[in-house]
Amino acid sequence: MVSVEAVERTAHDRTAAAAVIAALAPRYGNRLSTSPSMREQHAHTTTWLGNQPPDAVVFPQSTEEVQDVVRLCAAHRVPVIAFGVGTSLEGQVNAPRGGICLDFRDMNRVLAVHAEDLDCVVEPGITRKQLNAHLRDRGLFFPIDPGADASLGGMAATRASGTNAVRYGTMKDNVLALKVVLASGEVMATARRAKKSSSGYDLTRLMVGAEGTLGVITELTLRLSGIPEAIASGVCPFPSVEAACNATIMTIQSGIPVARIELLDALQVRACNQYSKLDLPETPLLFVEFHGTDAGVAEQSERFGEIARELGGGPFDWATRAEDRTRLWQARHDAYWAARSLRPGAQAVASDVCVPISRLAECVTQTQRDVEASRLFAPVVGHVGDGNFHLSLMVDLADDDEVKRAKALLERLVERALAMDGTCTGEHGVGQGKMKYLLAEHGAPALGAMRAIKQALDPLDIMNPGKIVKL
C-alpha cells in the first residue's frame, strides 16, 4: 500500500463529524453505518493508493435526503463524499479529512425513458449494465462503457468513457442535464431536456468530471442511442504497434464510423489467451466493431480490412454473430483481470494517458521500451481511436525497489504524454492520484481558474475535499 498524503485531522474535525453523525443517526436508522469494515469498503480499494475511510456511510433515498445531509455537514464543516460502486482508480472516494459518505445504492431507479427524444432520466446509483438491461426492450442503449460496471453518477462525476467513445463520445457528450445538490444545500438543475441550448454557462459540463468537488449529483438526464440494426466485429493482427496505430488513423481519416477500435499489445494478448481461453495470435491486435445496417457494416468491415492489409496487417476476420462478438468483447473487458492473472499476487496499478492520435504509436512504443528497461511488467490496452491507452502495471508491493521503479515509470508516462500535447488522464480522472500533474498540464492560470470556481461554489471546502484542486 502506498501512502496518500497524510492529513492531520484536528480535534475539531472529529467533534464536528461526531455531531453530524449524532444528528443523522435517529433519522437514518440502519441506513447509516459507522462500522469499520463498511467505512473501509467505502474508501479507495482499487489501486495502491491508501485507504482513507469516511466517518460514516449514509444511504440516502431522495434528493431531499441528500440536501438534508449536505446542509448538516455544511453547518458543521464536515466533508461530503458521493459514492457509486467504488470502482474509481485515483482515490476519488477517499476521505482524507473523514466526513460523510453518501452511498447511492438505494437511488438506482430509472425515472423516465423518453424513447422519441432518445433520452432517459435516472438516479445516480444505477449501474451501466442495469440501465442497459432496462433499456433493451425499447431498442435503446447507453453507449458509455468503462471496464467496470460503474454507477452512472460516478461515471458522470469522473467524465468516464470506454471502448465506444470513439463513435459515441464520453460522458461529457452523453449527459444532457443533471440535478445537483450544491454545498449550500440548494438543488440546481443544470439544463433542460432540449438536445441543445446556448442559454448561459454550461453548468452540465462543469459538473461532469468535477468528481463531486462542486456538488453531489442526484439525478441525470442521459442521451441514448438506438441499438444498431447490425453489428460486425472482429480481430485484426498487426506486425507492430505502429502499424496498428496507423491503421486506426487511416480508418478515422477515411470517415469510416468505427464504433470501437481497441489495441492490445502482444503481452496483453497472451494474458487474454490464457485467461479467456482464446487462441489469438500473440502480436499487437486491434479489436474492431462497426454499427449500422447490414450493408453498412459489411462495407465498413471490408474497407477496414483493406486499410489493415495496406499496412501489413490482417487478415481481418469479422462476423456479425452475437455469440462471437460477446466472447470477444468479454475478453476485452476482462483484460484487466487477465493481466493480473499473469502475475498472481501482484498489485495492479492502472494508469491512463491520452495524446493526439498522431503521437500515439510513438507514446505507446516509448512506454513499452521504458517498461522493459525498468524491468517491469505492464501490458497495454488502448482506446486507440481516441489516442487513449492504459498501462496495467503489475507490481510486487513487497519489493521496495520495484515499487520505486514503478513510481518513476508512471511519472515518466505522464511527462511523455504532456510533452506530446496530451493529458495526464484520458478517462480515469484526477482524484488524489493525479493532482500533482495538474499544474504541469494546465498551467497556473487554468489551475487558478479551477480553484476560483471551487472557492465560489464550495467556499467551506466540504464537497469531496482534497481532490482535483485544493483551496
Next chain:
Amino acid sequence: MVSVEAVERTAHDRTAAAAVIAALAPRYGNRLSTSPSMREQHAHTTTWLGNQPPDAVVFPQSTEEVQDVVRLCAAHRVPVIAFGVGTSLEGQVNAPRGGICLDFRDMNRVLAVHAEDLDCVVEPGITRKQLNAHLRDRGLFFPIDPGADASLGGMAATRASGTNAVRYGTMKDNVLALKVVLASGEVMATARRAKKSSSGYDLTRLMVGAEGTLGVITELTLRLSGIPEAIASGVCPFPSVEAACNATIMTIQSGIPVARIELLDALQVRACNQYSKLDLPETPLLFVEFHGTDAGVAEQSERFGEIARELGGGPFDWATRAEDRTRLWQARHDAYWAARSLRPGAQAVASDVCVPISRLAECVTQTQRDVEASRLFAPVVGHVGDGNFHLSLMVDLADDDEVKRAKALLERLVERALAMDGTCTGEHGVGQGKMKYLLAEHGAPALGAMRAIKQALDPLDIMNPGKIVKL
C-alpha cells in the same frame, strides 16, 4: 428601434475610458478608432435591440496585445467587448457601459492543421467560410454552419450551431481547446490537444457559450471532419408540420445518421421560391442531406424516402450532384433574406427556441397559430433533428401596436418552449435580449451558480458586462 435597458454612465466611466484610450492611442495608431460610425458598426446592428457603441475599437494582432488592453482596462475598470464580425442576434456586442471593443479582424490566421489528428488551431477572427476554403485541399472541413459567415471566435463564444448540428454537434462538441485572456490579463489554456481528457474542470465548455463574459478567446483548437466521400440531398414535401416532425423523429430513432434535416413551413417555402427562383411545392418541406459512401448515402436516402411515404409525405427526390445541392442549401441559407423580401421595409426579428424533439410539432404549430391570431408575419425554419426552430418576425417598427403584439408573441414563444422542458435559445445565445428568461429557465440555484462563477473569474465585471448574468 426598441430600447435596451438604459445604463447611467457615470462621470467616472467616461473619465476611465478616456484614460484607457489615451494610453492605447500612441501604441495602436490607426488600429484604434473612436469615430462615431466605426463605434456604431461595432455595436448591435442585427435586430431591433438598440445600438450601444463602445468608446473605442481596437484591432489587436496578438494575444499579447489583447492582454495589454485587458490589463489596462482592468486597471481603470473599463469594459472589454470582443467582436468577430458582428452577426450575433441578441445584443452580445453592445457596450451598455461603453468600453473598448476588440475587433479580431487582423487575427484571422490558421496557425496549424493537424490532418492526422483531425484538428486545427486558428485565431478567433477567421470566419467559417474562410476556414473551410483553407481546409478544402486537405479533404477536411469544419461542420458548424450558423446562417451567417460568422467568425470562429464569435461562434465559440455564443455556442453556435446550424444545419449540421444534428450529425456533427454544436460548437461545444467541436472546440477541443481555447486560449483565453482572463480578466486578470493572464492567458489561460483550457485544455490540451488530446481528443478527450478527464483532467480537472471542463474550462473549455465553460468558455464556449460564455459570450466573452468570462474572458476573451484569442486562439481556438477545433475538431475537424473529413469531407464525405458522397453526399446526397433532396427536398421532401409533407402534408403538415406534424408529419414532417414525425418523419424526423422516426429517421433519428432508426439510427439513420442524417447530416442535415431542416424544416421550412409553407410561408417560408413561398419566400424561398420568390427570392431564390425555385418552384418548390408550397407545403411544409424537409431539406435533407446524407453523408457517407456512395452505397451508404443511397441506402440512407431510400430509407428516409420510405419513412416519409409512411407518414403521407414524399416523394423524396434526392441527388448527389454538387450543383443541385449547392442551389438547395444556398436557398436554405438565404431563408432569412427571403423572409425579409416578403415584406420589404419591415425589421426582421429572429428568435429561436429548442424543445425535446417529441414536443417540436406541437411547439411549432401552436406558435404558427399564435402568429396568425396575433396578425403577424413570421415564417418558420427549423433544425428539426435537434428540436430547434427559428421564427423570423417581420415587423413594421412604425406601427406601435404591431410592435406590442410582436413582443408579446416572443414572450409566449419562450414560455411555450420552457413549458415543454425546452430552452429560451437553442443557438442564438443570451446576450442582452434573453437575460430576462434565465431565471425561469434555469431556476435560482443555477443562476446563482452562474453569477458566482462570473464573480470568481471577473470580480471587477469588465468582461462584456451586462450580458448573460449581472453582478
